[in-house]
Amino acid sequence: MDAVVKAANNKDKDMAAQRPDMDARPTRAQAEDAVRTLLAYIGEDVTREGLIETPQRVIRAYDEFFKGYDEAATDYLGTIFDEVNGYDDIVLLRDIPFYSHCEHHMVPFIGHAHIAYYPKGGVVGLSKLARVIDVYARRLQTQENLSAEIATAIETALQPRGLAVMIEAEHQCMSLRGVQKAGVTTVTTRFTGVFRDNPAEQARFMTLLRR
Template sequence: MSEAPFTEQDWRRFLTSVGEDPTRTGLLETPSRVSKAWKHWTAGYAQDPAQCLKVFEDGAEEYNELIVVRNIPVYSHCEHHLAPFFGKATIGYVPNGKIVGLSKLTRLVDCYAKRLQVQERLTIQIANALLTHLQPKAVGVVIRCRHLCMESRGIRTQGEETVTSAMLGELLNNQALRAEFFALAREA
């Protein structure tokens, strides 16, 4: 997205529609701030997941075990209420002659999280992108998030976590590898 999804005037109208006075001192800069914030929160639409992943052949020639990165921050907005959801992702893969820069896994999560999402789609998008662009033997993704649409409205249950997972390649049917991934992905 090259421009903010809503203009400052749109946000002034929003403030008025909820009963606020957008000319009140504390709200004068709010339309500008919110417009910039939504531009940041939706920056993933302008990103190419392939560009997020830097693939290396050097260093992976003989490595054939799981590589797991845990506690990758997830900040997104649910497409149903535009409410934030947030938590942590764990990504693991078994290389097939190539590895990816570890920080690039965080960039990949961020690329998809900075779009309006549901957690289930976010999980499989990350797994599919890694499988497509790295072509590993196996990919596993686990995401644990709290959803403000559940915590602050409706049922209002605080602290519940939604956990989603995606297993591709050898992680689908290799029970020993699957168990190892889930053991490494588990919170300590």
């Protein structure tokens, strides 16, 4: 269907936002040396027993934290199912846990995402929407940009009659440093189609979230 074709065509644009090819990146050894430099900067002895393997561990963790740079949302949104027996009501996934890292301080922000859409001819596997969140969350981000990227990817692939994305998260750059206010939640939303144009649909979305 048209949505699948558009999702495939959008893959090049999505890939352009990812990291350079491995050949263009620093080597693993260089990355580990950078960790040693940071350890020395904070006043640590990089030769003491507890830190000897820390650079390797940190880089392995970074490979996991930021694996979204090596993925494309279209990898998960390329298959759309038309056989839904005419179902055209709301599809809602709520309380999808995620973690990301603030691009300003490189510390985590952690929260939940909620996605709802009205199908227009087809649906996507529910787990795929959760994977799309991780594709973008596993990169350096701002919450505002994360919300927009998730919405754009789903909107492009599914072309639903309406899409709602809400993200609620606590930012450790605010709770652990700076003003040091723990427990503060930041909420961002992105609405398209009927969710954007009809306040009653936004109200329904919010009601279903809080039920």
